[in-house]
Amino acid sequence: MSMTTKHREILLQVTPDLLNDLDADDIVPHLLADMIITSHDAAKVKAETTRRDKVSALLDIIPTRGDKAYGSFMECLKKMEGSTHLYFTMKKYEDTYQEQSCPIHEEYTPPNQGSGHSPTVTQHTQRDVNLTINASGHSVVKNNSLTGQSNMFFNK
Template structure:
């Protein structure tokens, strides 16, 4: 069994922070080895890295493949010297678990939820959104000024206004502009999942 998806997501999100702030040293590695999270080969592989940053990054590559206990054991290994990092990860885990739970009644596969929506998907979505489109875009983080410009640029086409706003959101958020994030805002606007699942199939 692999690591829980929410745990993987937290590690991925904090990857750079962890590589800059965490000194994994012998304590963390040997604790993980003692608890059967790392094998002897893993320990050698991590210790062979030249810099601390590379050691941490290598550990973060290995952890998600080490089963459902790996994340909690990693948190335990931080207790003595890096309690503040542990607290930060736990805090983010609460937020992340909440976000994931918001999308669980959408029967879309995990890999689809993690994707950034394509032009075609956004266009299909724009054609299906009714009067709620403004509240969806505001929830996604667009400003009232940006919405005004969408309306002004496409005065005769609601679909054009919506698509313009969705494309702006995707450009501004980059890889964070996932289908899961979009579904959160659709749900917040009380749009029923069944009407939109075909958009993302």
């Protein structure tokens, strides 16, 4: 039950802020109540001597508890007085992560239906589309969703 890469990376990005500003003693009871961490985990965190070491121990545990842990952690930050700025920092990284992510959505090659066309469309990100058309004669790509233009390709 591991946390998604996205949430792990966001936690890594925010770790310096969390180490500087979070009080693990405030958040541990909430994570216990949400059944995100065990009493053994809570004891490990409380056994650390400095506030930063406690936060570090907690940040070692949370990613092993899955995405539910991430959501619970975010809710705790949002509701805890003195930690809302950490919640907003994490939200900022979430937004940035979504803009920078590059998932491969699809690759589509329709069958050649005797028209002389064999287009291949590969969409790598929401902003980047590669289109290859092998055609004899005249080909038209209409309603390009990226530019809003119709493009014509001629094979001579």
